[in-house]
Amino acid sequence: MIRNIKQLDDETFDVVIVGGGVYGLSTAWDASLRGLKVAVLEQSDFGKATSSASLKLVHGGLRYLQHLNFARMRVSIGERKHMLYMAPHLVHPLEFLIPCYSHGMKGPEALQLAMLANDVISFDRNIGLDDPEKHIPIGRRTSNEECLRRIPGLKQEGLKGGGSFYDAQMYNSERLTLAFGLSAAAQGCVAANYARVTRFKVEHGRIQAATVKDLIGGNEIEVRGKLFINMTGPWSDITAQLTKTDNPDRRVVRSKGVQLIAKPLADVAFSIESKQKDSTVLIKRGGRNYFVTPWRGKAFFGTTDTLYRGAPEDFAITQKDVAEFVAEMADIFPAAELKYEDVSFWIGGMRPVGEEDSNPEVAKAAHKYEIVDHSREDGIQNLLSIVGVKYTICRHIAQRVVQAVFLKRGKTPPPCTTATTRLAGGHIDRFDDFLREACRTSPWNETITRHLALNYGSDWRSIAKLAEADKSLATTLSGSGEVLRAEVLHAIRNEMALKLTDVVMRRTDLGTLGHPGRSALEECATLMARELGWNDEKRADELTEAEAIYKLPPG
């Protein structure tokens, strides 16, 4: 994936996508696969905003049972399967254990019925997945003994057993988002990060071009297209106004979600009921749930849900957010013994406020999101706006959007092939066999090889080739157990990493569990400086920016 600003300036594209989150990139992949000439413009780095803020769940939507929304559930179940197929190295089944403390609607009997309904509704969840390791097993009831053994510290008093069911989890959501971009680029899509759309040039009700500020080179270009798609997530209402003004109104309402990473708690995901009532469901089972999921050797706590009225670019997780979440955990699950200083990292983002938000304050400000055709909204003939609400179903929405693009052009859409096409790195028949073979042939130990296989999948050999050609790249960054120096070079040369934070947070998994240590950051910055020709001042600035990620504002 090469950043080619000149090509963006020179050519006219069938589709120009604004926003390089998972929605923009998955749509670019589908559109490119169906033969369209596509450009993607991202103001920051690919996947840096909401797409890296998720709880990492690829979920089949068991929760929609409570809303009796079977159609939505079917879509989620199908998309979970497609994700397991498209990126078998990055998406893996995850077991959930739900402890119960009463009978009736909150009891194990009702849970068992729900799991049975889930199994029936998802009858075809494994069809087409040849790898048994990717199969989602049926749900089952669990004993008190199993709940207590598998969730250390779980309150024994009043426990009435529980239920176990499976969903799926992303090992590295940043690399999954990137995989859509890499796959789109392999089909001819021209994408650029640090390329901000500042205005749409409109003539006779049609956008002729997007004015784009190249935040790296400093110059301004015009990207011409026949159709423009606004996939800017929390910025979408702001972006839509760029047809009229370059100083859009910034009054947006979103829900703010915060998640914490801390020491591991259990080898299974489990839920903890909060004291906040869930007012939106039709079948009430009590308060809304927090989830604690095992993730890369740590525990991942999520997700808070509060109303956020600020501008998207001002979004920040604060010391207050973390302290409040820790205090709530101490109240509802004291066994976690979670203290502020145990939190190694925090992740959060903004969601569009929707009818299903479980926080009543958030739910009250309900909005409906859909594929908006601006020819009907405000007379702009060639602009579509889409706000995604769930990472899991991005492929499905992309399919619908590309369909709409062809129909808008008066053409019959060619068949969509994304559900049966592997993403970059996903060319793996059976993950266990693939891992065994990688370990057998790899020059590195099992820990490093496993890390490469999980992050890069079938493309792990590109890293090995770099290290073979230059032995100094075959070692890990100092202070990091797994991340190889070759990965830094690979990120710059093949994955459009331009800043230290791109490498630390989104190309490698060096910094996503917490501060990787000053020496690893320094070494990474030195490698980048050498490759990209940074002077000392630029290198120091990049280090300051990376360090800032780990400092919370007071709030």
Ligand SMILES: Cc1cc2nc3c(=O)[nH]c(=O)nc-3n(C[C@H](O)[C@H](O)[C@H](O)COP(=O)(O)OP(=O)(O)OC[C@H]3O[C@@H](n4cnc5c(N)ncnc54)[C@H](O)[C@@H]3O)c2cc1C
């Ligand atoms: C706390 C939280 C937890 C979640 N957990 C889950 C989960 O476990 N599972 C799940 O399926 N979903 C989850 N979601 C939802 C999921 O993360 C989002 O639906 C999805 O990531 C949205 O992707 P996107 O591409 O629409 O938005 P984004 O990732 O925000 O991408 C939009 C992009 O547009 C860019 N942009 C904005 N303005 C411009 C401009 N003028 N020019 C160029 N680029 C621009 C931005 O920089 C940004 O990168 C969660 C969401 C939150 C907030």
